Amino acid sequence: MIAFIKKQLTQAGKFSRFIGRFFRELFVPPFQFNEFIRQCYTIGYKSLPLVGITGFIMGLVLTIQSRPTMTKFGAESWLPGMVSLSLIREIAPVITALICAGKIASGIGAELGSMKVTSQLNAMEVSAINPYKYLVVTRVLASTLMVPLLVILADLVGIYGGYIGYNVHSSIGLLRYFSEVIENLDFLDIIPATIKTFFFGFFIGVIGCYKGFNASGGTASVGRAANSAVVTASLSIFVVDMLAVQITDLFY
Amino acid sequence: MKKRKDNTWKLGLFVIVSLAVFLATVYFIGKSQNLFGATFHLQSTFKNVNGLKIGNNVLLSGISIGSIKKIDFVSDSTVVVNMVIRSSVQKYIKTDAFVTIGSDGLMGDKVLMISPGTNSREIVKDYGMIASNEAVSIENLMGGLKKSINNAEIITKELSEFSYKINNGKGVLSKVLTDEEFSKSIGRTLKNLETGTDEFVVFTKKMNDKNGTLSKLMTDPAYAYSIKKTLSAFEKSAADINVFTAKLNNEKGIVSKLLTDDKMANSLDSTLINLKTGTKKLNEIGEAAKHNFLLRGYFKKQEKAKAKKEKELQKTIKK
Amino acid sequence: MSEQPIISIKNLHKSFGKNKVLRGINLTVNKGEDLVILGRSGSGKSVTIECLVGLLEADKGKIEVFGIDVTKLNYKELNKIRLRIGFMFQNGALYDSMSVRENLAFTLKHHTKHLSEDEVEKQINEALENVGLKEAIDKMPTELSGGMIKRIGLARTLIIKPEIILYDEPTAGLDTITAKEISELILSVQNKYKTTALIITHDITCAKMTGNRIMILKDGLIHAEGTFNELKNSIDDWVRSFFEYE
Secondary structure, three states: OHHHHHHHHHHHHHHOOOOOOOHHHHHOOOOHHHHHHHHHHHHHHHHHHHHHHHHHHHHHHHHHHHHHHHHHOOOHHHHHHHHHHHHHHHHHHHHHHHHHHHHHHHHHHHHHHHHHHHHHHHHHHHOOOOOHHHHHHHHHHHHHHOOOOOOOHHHHHHHHHHHHHHHOOOOOOHHHHHHHHOOOOOHHHHHHHHHHHHHHHHHHHHHHHHHHHHOOOOOHHHHHHHHHHHHHHHHHHHHHHHHHHHHHHHOO | HHHHHHHHHHHHHHHHHHHHHHHHHHHHHHHHHHOHHHEEEEEEEOOOOOOOOOOEEHHHHHEEEEEEEEEEEEEEOEEEEEEEEEEHHHHHOOOOOOOEEEEOOOOEEEEEEEOOOOOOOOOOOEEEEOOOOOOOOOHHHHHHHHHHHHHHHHHHHHHHHHHHHHHHHHOOHHHHHHHHHHHHHHHHHHHHHHHHHHHHHHHHHHHHHHOOHHHHHHHHHHHHHHHHHHHHHHHHHHHHHHHHHHHHHHOHHHHHHHHHHHHHHHHHHHEEEEEEEHHHHHHHHHHHHHHHHHHHHHHHHHHHHHHHHHHHHHHHOOO | OOOOOEEEEEEEEEOOOEEEEEEEEEEEEEEOOOOEEEEEEOHHHHHHHHHHOOOOOOEEEEEEEEEHHHHOHHHHHHHHHHOEEEOOOOOOOOOOOHHHHHHHHHHHHHOOOOOOOHHHHHHHHHHHHHOHHHOOOOOOOOOOOOOHHHHHHHHHHHHHOEEEEEEEOOOOOOHHHHHHHHHHHHHHHHHOOOEEEEEEEEEHHHHHHHOEEEEEEEEEEEEEEEHHHHHHOOHHHHHHHHHHOO
């Protein structure tokens, strides 16, 4: 039991050190700009269709599902506001982050894991290229910056999905719908929700890299690294979300 | 290498579009809260703001022109409300305008409504003070409504009792107006009176016989004439009474109809019942409005129940 | 052979948990020399050279390369030393997200920012020519055979013009003919660039072809040392057993 606790604490310590190293390396030049751009492309642009489809479906389904209840309360006209609020505040960030955890964290975990077991990391190391800087810093930074952008687009697409969903049973103009949405929004809905997506992105990247970097042994460990990256990243998203919501709640 | 360069523009597009969406959202929200563009401030003091919050809308003639910026205490019983309003509408607000706190719908947010004054032509200044009308809160409204509902209930109850008494014929008036037996007895009395008069005529004929002693006594023409005159007058008045009672008995008469018709009484009764249920419903509206969120659903249920009740009521009336 | 040893390892210890892999290695490599370390799997051959380039941290002992103790260097200083050492991995360790050209350009561009694209291209071509695989320049590592991967790995090592090249099992996993080709390639590269080489292998043919001097590692210690013929005729049965399958 004590050994188990010690092992967990060691893991936590190693992980914290990994994060600490990220911030140290981030501010030490040279910065691998090309690799960063390439990772932004892979993480941001390539995830777009997936995130878009999920966002659209979430908006559509949420509207259709909420309608009976709202109609019961005679508040059908509040549907656009309610759907957009729940999308922006909670659903789009969390769902997008989970999708990204599935796509990005596993991708990074598997990529770095396989590089580790085929000694590509060592190869970089011995050719005096800092693999942490080249691989980790760029990926973590890219996912930290790209996930918020993906969430913003997921918000937009999700709200549009809500518009389609609303027009299934009643009709409203697109302009009227969006002005209804804007009317119901506040900076307190947007800003904390956006800030927390940076943390989502950061943890997705960091956990993917950490798991990949610490893969050891044969090819099986690559699969393990990818799997554990997704699980840990998803869990961390919920934990971060909980913390973010509680902190936001203090200010509201 | 070439492949990578080809993708860069896609990444650029992605980043720019996302940032544009974000900025547009921020801009529009800011616009809806009047953070951008030319604005001016107005202030007003209240004793009670009834839950008005920062960010609530300010309406002028029902159009949203700004929002509440700040709500502060100035003393233990006064609150000053600061609002931000689009500069473009400043010229429509005169110094004698006043503000009222209202609500956006029955259960919506509070809004601050600016009502134009009548006399002044002077336009308000930035950070100017304008007068306030204390809010008519839903609670006050509900209190008033409740009082009038109670009054209406009392009135209907009395009305109902009154008509019940008329219908069931317990009062004197009712007896006079509706008892058939009574009018028959009047008729009988009059008939008796008529036969009495007939006999009297026979008697007077005998008296007119020239052979009787009484006749002799009575044959004085002057005396006889005077008696005859009296009698004919008597006869005439009896006939008049007869006509009156006949009319009274006859159901076609207006008074009679009003006073004796059973159907009429019933319909009066049902009107009163309707009135009573109407009041009850009014009471229920008040009740429902208190449970604000459930408003519509509650009404729907009540409508169904009402329809059912009405059907039953019609059935009982038919019976 | 110059007097000053280019690599000198003294009393090197390394253990993983309770498993003591190295228990006091002592060796020196002189400039221009090709030293072969022979040993069975798990005898600690790879660990020795990984300690040498700082991939592993030695528990105890002194490792001097170019007269500098690498165990006491910080990361930046270590990287300077690393640039002078080439390391050819057992599996080639090509970056499999990059093409052959990018693999070669990667290290080169990273360290020599001033080079023009033409210059880079020229050096890539030269390195590929040395390993005889000029036509594979636009291929991805997954499209290459095992022998080709090793050659490209060597080319990638050569492109930074190292003074020492460490070969980790250069012939492992190859058929005997390809293994012989690789050994010949190593020899030709050694002759051309006059580099010092430390070759780790369990392949006797390779050892015979490439090594001036051979060391045999057993249980974390240097068990025997000498030229190929000396060791072949060693009085030690265990040492002789290595050469039985030649």
